[in-house]
Amino acid sequence: MHLRQFNKAGVEAFRRFLEACRENPKEPVPVDLLESHEHTVLTSKQIVVEPREFSSRRQAADYFQDLLSPIPPDAVRKDAGIWTWLSLFYFDQICPTGNGNRKVRNDYTYIYMPDESRYFYRHLLFIAWQVKQVAPECNRLFLDSSLVTLDKLTTEVFKRLYLTRIPCLFELLDRLYWDCSNNRPAKGIVSPHKISAGDLVHRFPTRIRQLEKTYDLQSLDADQLLEILGDEFRQRAATSQSQMELSMQ
Structure with missing residues (x-):
């Protein structure tokens, strides 16, 4: 699938899904939003996103660093639409099912908020990419860990x-x-x-x-x-x- 970004309507639709999923952990993931012209904008036909399984934050960091390399890092860092869209694309990775149910965390875990100083670093996919940007080496404290939750060590430094x-x-x-x-x-x-x-x-x-x-x-x-x-x-x-x-x- 070509990389897309959510517009405002897409972000709000994803937010409503998160709310519904907290009420009903078996709520189906709205994958139709990923290519909805009403909710998304195509970013680049050259960037193709593939289904992946990330066993660690490091694997995600390496993948997103390569995937998003055609886009200037400052633009990537500010783009709420791309990171929130990627959260839906990889939702099974960052909010996996257990016994058929999901534990949906706070919205900022999945909805990227670049203008919110208290929340931007809590987005699970963004922080993996960001660690690799600011610490291309000496990053094992932050990347040799699970992608599913944000550990306190990473939180304490990046906040x-x-x-x-x-x-x-x-x-x-x-x-x-x-x-x-x-x-x-x-x-x-x-x-x-x-x-x-x-x-x-x-x-x-x-x-x-x-x-x-x-x-x-x-x-x-x-x-x-x-x-x-x-x-x-x-x-x-x-x-x-x-x-x-x-x-x-």
């Missing part, structure tokens, strides 16, 4: 735009918070209630806010930023480095 605008951020986060011994994010780094030394939810953003008053963080590399973050972060990075060396032996 803070001042963090994602720091060029060395993702290399540094990988060094701080990836547990090489278990090949997964370190435990306890995103606890909403418990503050621990060098954690990601509380200490890291607080420290960055302090440092940006004195330093030009945009000009620092990962080693330089780590050095000024403080002992709690240097110790965490040293622990991660030791784990990596042990895993390679």
